[in-house]
Amino acid sequence: MIPAGFDYVRVNSAADAVAALQTSEDAKILGGGQSLIPILRLRLATPELIVDVSGVAEMNGIREDGDAIVIGAGTTHHDVTTSDLVRTHAPLLAQATATVADPQVRHRGTFGGAIAHADPAGDLPGVALVHNATMTIAGPAGTREVAAADFFLDYLTTTLAEDEVLVSIRLPKLGAGWGTHYEKFTRVAQSWSIVAVAAAVRRENGSIAEARVALTNMAPTHLRAAAVESALTGAAASAEAIKAASQAAAEGTSPTSDLNAQADYRAELARVLTGRAVAKAAGLS
Amino acid sequence: MVSINVTVDGRSESHDVEPRLLLVHYLRDVVGKVGTPIGCDTSNCGACTVSFNGQSIKSCSMLAVQADGGDVLTIEGLAGTVETDLHPMQEAFRECHGLQCGYCTPGMIMAACDLLKENPNPSEAEIREGIEGNLCRCTGYHNIVRAVQTAAASMSGTGVSS
Numbered sequence A: 001m002i003p004a005g006f007d008y009v010r011v012n013s014a015a016d017a018v019a020a021l022q023t024s025e026d027a028k029i030l031g032g033g034q035s036l037i038p039i040l041r042l043r044l045a046t047p048e049l050i051v052d053v054s055g056v057a058e059m060n061g062i063r064e065d066g067d068a069i070v071i072g073a074g075t076t077h078h079d080v081t082t083s084d085l086v087r088t089h090a091p092l093l094a095q096a097t098a099t100v101a102d103p104q105v106r107h108r109g110t111f112g113g114a115i116a117h118a119d120p121a122g123d124l125p126g127v128a129l130v131h132n133a134t135m136t137i138a139g140p141a142g143t144r145e146v147a148a149a150d151f152f153l154d155y156l157t158t159t160l161a162e163d164e165v166l167v168s169i170r171l172p173k174l175g176a177g178w179g180t181h182y183e184k185f186t187r188v189a190q191s192w193s194i195v196a197v198a199a200a201v202r203r204e205n206g207s208i209a210e211a212r213v214a215l216t217n218m219a220p221t222h223l224r225a226a227a228v229e230s231a232l233t234g235a236a237a238s239a240e241a242i243k244a245a246s247q248a249a250a251e252g253t254s255p256t257s258d259l260n261a262q263a264d265y266r267a268e269l270a271r272v273l274t275g276r277a278v279a280k281a282a283g284l285s
Numbered sequence B: 001m002v003s004i005n006v007t008v009d010g011r012s013e014s015h016d017v018e019p020r021l022l023l024v025h026y027l028r029d030v031v032g033k034v035g036t037p038i039g040c041d042t043s044n045c046g047a048c049t050v051s052f053n054g055q056s057i058k059s060c061s062m063l064a065v066q067a068d069g070g071d072v073l074t075i076e077g078l079a080g081t082v083e084t085d086l087h088p089m090q091e092a093f094r095e096c097h098g099l100q101c102g103y104c105t106p107g108m109i110m111a112a113c114d115l116l117k118e119n120p121n122p123s124e125a126e127i128r129e130g131i132e133g134n135l136c137r138c139t140g141y142h143n144i145v146r147a148v149q150t151a152a153a154s155m156s157g158t159g160v161s162s
């Protein structure tokens, strides 16, 4: 199908993007277009103005900044997965991004686009939650920073205002002592997660000193499995202890029922996949 | 209308286009590259895969205006990048019966070439993952995988850069 007509402007800076957004009541940012263009084609959205940020140099690329890495919102999935900095300091992100869609989509789609789109089945918001990432956002009043935990508000809804642009995502490094794993459950290739689990575990002397677990597609937004995290803290890094803690994975979630899975099946998947993700992150399997 | 300049299969093209024009419609209807088919409305099938600035993309999921200043290679230009009549990937698809109805083939070949550029010697599993963005409803993929393996073998050492 063919999108409805719109005006198009390509900008060269985040500030110009904000200025362009303010010229229209109904403007949309275009990143890699891998979610937005299908939406336009199906005419689920018919914006008046498209502001293309894909050429904004300051929003592209990955750099090290002390104890964190900073990833431009416009960095493609392909560039994220092949980055040595990401593989070294955020291997969970490299692993999860490699499961997104297919090579063609990863060549165009961007990290920031996936975060801003906030699809509950998307693979990257959960990684942002586990990393305690910070989003840098440009708007009419300047720049503000928002923690990942406060960024995702509801189904396809974030704290970004209509005239704001996500500029970059800061991921504190998960360094020595941390193990991570992304466990994604799908039925066929190039598909979205039915349920997935992002886990990071810090081991100390055979036990789990700290654990962070985020669930994909278990609620209108991604969420941390707080009950699992507290059950794991101080537990032995053993298969039994991890399995016991994972039983709490569906607590506080509100999964939907759809063609792929019923809600109770999703709850069971959350428990099973949490067990697998944590065990792998802890180096057990 | 927005005016764009795009190199398509080695030739420089300049046109005024509507912003909403998809790259695939630009290639087919404006430039005349009908070798690139449209298979779906959902960005899933990969039939319209072309190379943009050296990377495989789905041309139904990009606007023509976004290609301004860029370089597009379609299935029609692929053989022009080598000395032989057919590109080794095309030759291998013919040799191994890597197609039946042929609808997915242009995109499949462009995706397979892109795969070999990143990984000249892929395992069978890596080939299956590398072409996961391309759906084939005839072959069951078996002969496609064989074709890519055959092309990889014939291209290693020939200096063909895919």
Ligand SMILES: Cc1cc2nc3c(=O)[nH]c(=O)nc-3n(C[C@H](O)[C@H](O)[C@H](O)COP(=O)(O)OP(=O)(O)OC[C@H]3O[C@@H](n4cnc5c(N)ncnc54)[C@H](O)[C@@H]3O)c2cc1C
Pocket: A028, A029, A030, A031, A032, A033, A034, A035, A036, A037, A038, A053, A073, A074, A099, A100, A101, A102, A105, A108, A109, A110, A111, A112, A113, A114, A116, A117, A121, A122, A123, A124, A160, A164, A165, A166, A167, A190, A191, A192, A193, B042, B043, B044
């Ligand atoms: C066939 C297919 C399979 C897919 N499978 C998966 C999958 O398995 N897992 C997964 O996670 N994703 C999947 N995706 C989606 C993919 O990850 C998209 O790339 C991503 O969701 C959107 O990124 P984008 O850069 O393409 O954003 P766009 O499509 O350009 O934009 C998406 C939304 O974010 C907004 N936006 C974009 N950039 C910014 C910015 N810098 N600031 C503010 N707002 C912005 C846009 O206005 C729009 O609302 C799939 C897509 C396709 C086509």
